Amino acid sequence: MIKTAIMGYGTIGSGVAEVLEQNKDVIAKQAGQEVELKYVLDLREFPDSPVADKIVHDFKVIEQDEEVQIVVEAMGGLNPAYPFVKACLLAGKHVATSNKALVAAYGTELLAIAREKGVNFLFEASVGGGIPIIRPMYRCLMGERIEEITGILNGTTNFILTKMDKEGESFENALKEAQNLGYAERNPEADVEGHDTCRKIAILTAMATGREVDYEDIYTEGITRITDIDFKYAEKMGTSVKLFGTSRIKDGKVNAFVAPVMIQKNNPLYSVNDVFNGIMVKGNMLGVSMFYGSGAGKLPTASAVVADIIEAAQNLDHNLNIGWSGEKQAIESMDQARFRYFVRVAGSYRNKEQDVKRAFGKVEVVELYGMDEFAVLTSEMSEGEFKAAATAYDSAEQARSDYGIKQMIRAML
Numbered sequence: 473m474i475k476t477a478i479m480g481y482g483t484i485g486s487g488v489a490e491v492l493e494q495n496k497d498v499i500a501k502q503a504g505q506e507v508e509l510k511y512v513l514d515l516r517e518f519p520d521s522p523v524a525d526k527i528v529h530d531f532k533v534i535e536q537d538e539e540v541q542i543v544v545e546a547m548g549g550l551n552p553a554y555p556f557v558k559a560c561l562l563a564g565k566h567v568a569t570s571n572k573a574l575v576a577a578y579g580t581e582l583l584a585i586a587r588e589k590g591v592n593f594l595f596e597a598s599v600g601g602g603i604p605i606i607r608p609m610y611r612c613l614m615g616e617r618i619e620e621i622t623g624i625l626n627g628t629t630n631f632i633l634t635k636m637d638k639e640g641e642s643f644e645n646a647l648k649e650a651q652n653l654g655y656a657e658r659n660p661e662a663d664v665e666g667h668d669t670c671r672k673i674a675i676l677t678a679m680a681t682g683r684e685v686d687y688e689d690i691y692t693e694g695i696t697r698i699t700d701i702d703f704k705y706a707e708k709m710g711t712s713v714k715l716f717g718t719s720r721i722k723d724g725k726v727n728a729f730v731a732p733v734m735i736q737k738n739n740p741l742y743s744v745n746d747v748f749n750g751i752m753v754k755g756n757m758l759g760v761s762m763f764y765g766s767g768a769g770k771l772p773t774a775s776a777v778v779a780d781i782i783e784a785a786q787n788l789d790h791n792l793n794i795g796w797s798g799e800k801q802a803i804e805s806m807d808q809a810r811f812r813y814f815v816r817v818a819g820s821y822r823n824k825e826q827d828v829k830r831a832f833g834k835v836e837v838v839e840l841y842g843m844d845e846f847a848v849l850t851s852e853m854s855e856g857e858f859k860a861a862a863t864a865y866d867s868a869e870q871a872r873s874d875y876g877i878k879q880m881i882r883a884m885l
């Protein structure tokens with residue numbers, strides 16, 4: 473029998489306890505022996521829960537118990553998750569975590585300690601919730617050169633954008649609904665400002681390149697400036713707006729970003745709606761492969777953690793060669809990324825046509841009835857070129873009262 477402990481009895485931690493109990497038989501069969509939950513670490517008591525008699529408040533109980541071979545970290549955040557996980561690995565215990573903030577910030581060090589100690593640091597649930605993506609990256613796709621990863625990697629923001637798109641819901645109401653359903657991070661800013669997606673695309677990029685990626689090098693923009701008016705234009709254009717985490721890898725160079733992107737119906741990620749996540753991986757031999765499923769939520773995420781527990785149980789006596797080295801991967805400047813741009817402009821196209829064409833070149837025009845603004849879709853250009861064009865437009869128009877660019881959304885159309 474293998475003994476485990478769960479650190480953090482929140483949404484994910486309680487989900488892991490539930491999956492361990494409900495799928496006991498199948499887990500024992502796969503692991504080759506029974507997996508027993510010995511401790512649950514939390515500051516709170518849970519007198520009415522099935523784990524009431526397993527609750528401990530002192531981390532040392534887990535750290536010092538040699539019977540505990542696999543520890544689940546589901547506390548979230550960095551403190552005390554980081555020192556606790558590090559101590560577990562140093563004590564020769566395997567660790568499975570759902571904590572992307574931890575993996576993105578300290579993955580390099582924790583993977584190195586796991587290698588040194590001959591144990592495993594596993595993090596399938598840190599990206600895409602219940603969707604298998606980390607294991608496919610280190611197993612099924614290990615013979616590929618990965619050229620691109622583009623994902624809808626945050627369930628909360630995808631839920632919000634879908635509600636705004638399909639039901640005309642306000643941002644605030646949709647966020648509240650997502651929080652009530654247990655999708656959101658403790659701090660919703662991590663979701664809506666794109667930080668959660670940033671950490672996930674950083675982890676996937678590190679998996680793809682085999683090098684350490686500093687998530688702070690990745691340009692990150694959230695969804696808070698996307699409005700119902702943008703979706704009105706999108707509807708007219710037959711497009712939608714999704715929060716993408718993208719990484720393009722070519723000749724050792726990586727272009728990576730997180731931003732809302734306008735896409736059309738033939739994009740494989742167009743129909744990834746609600747809390748679902750979708751991840752497109754392009755390999756040099758494979759071509760395009762899609763991973764789709766529940767990107768957040770208690771049981772889907774817990775299911776991925778449990779798969780890591782089984783992976784650890786199957787490899788108790790050695791370290792699996794997964795993850796990345798300490799060598800740093802450079803990320804190119806966002807100014808070099810290329811998009812088309814959806815731009816909403818104040819005034820009427822009739823009055824602005826000359827200045828728009830002078831600044832942006834050839835554009836497609838989109839007008840909504842009864843608005844004192846219009847939108848254009850530019851040709852493909854680099855972000856640097858776009859910034860220069862936008863500045864040129866604003867300076868040419870400055871003398872007027874109804875001047876200015878009201879919105880810009882990058883487009884892959």
Ligand code: HSE
Pocket residue numbers: 598600601625626627628629655656657663668767768769
């Ligand atoms: N808050 C995250 C999301 C949870 O909404 O996707 C899963 O990482």
